Amino acid sequence: MSESNDASRLTTPQEWRSYLRDYSELYLRAYPAEDRGPEQARGWMGREPATEEAVAAAEQRLGVRFPPSYRSFLLTSDGWDEAGRWIGPVESCDEVAWLRDTDWGEEFIEIYSEEGIDDxxxxxxxxxxxSNGEDCWFLDPTEVGPDGEFAGYLFEPKYGELYRFASFADLFQNNRRFLQETAADAESAAAGN
Incomplete structure (x- = not known):
């Protein structure tokens, strides 16, 4: 497990709106049109914003108040269609769940318990x-930073790798770096044709 050193924080809907607009554009540059679904053709990968009531209902259902970056993200876009880099959709308020209560969580817990990987x-x-996808993101409400942010985790089941990040915003930022490299490679390849 490793932790991101990226100190970027996105804690207001206004900051997220600008960031996600740029993120959408970067995603569309990184992935060729033939690799995109119809929902990505419109140029905005997000959804309608969640209402404060929907966020509060999700928090009440789960028994936890979301950290600032995730809460502001949901108030900007109630989920995300495709984050890229093997991370599929980011969950909406209605979809976020305790990992242990999901089929994935039950499977992961069983496999890693048998292997004795207690951490x-x-x-x-x-x-x-x-999130969903080949890889997935988790938030840990037991690891809270001084800024109120929960630690975030990227789990790559295929490789059995678990990476720790300082926040939800840092998970997105990690993906953004990958998209920047992918977009640069795609543009370089297109220029060479």
Missing amino acids: YVAVFQRTLKI
Whole structure:
């Protein structure tokens, strides 16, 4: 497990709106048109903003108040269609769940318990699952920074790798760096044709 050193924070809907607009444009540059779904053709990868009531209802259902960056993200876009880099959709307020209560969580806990990898099992038992895809993101409400941010985790089941980040915003920022490299490679290849 490793932690991102990126100190970027996105804690207001206004900051997220600008960031996500740029993120959408970067995603569309990184992935050729033939690799995109119809929802990505419109140029905005997000959804309608969640209402304050929807966020509060999700928090009440889960028994936890979301950290500032994730809460502001949901108030900007109630989920995200495709984050890229093997991270699929980011969950909406209605979809976010305790990892341990999902089919994925049950499977991960069983596999890593049998393998005796207790630190992974502990993470799987205490985190919120906030994305789908080949890889997935989790938020840990037991690891709270001085800024109120929950630690975020990127889990790559195919490789059995779990990476720790300082916040939800840092998970997005990690993906953004990958998209920048992918977009640069795509543009370089297109210029060479």
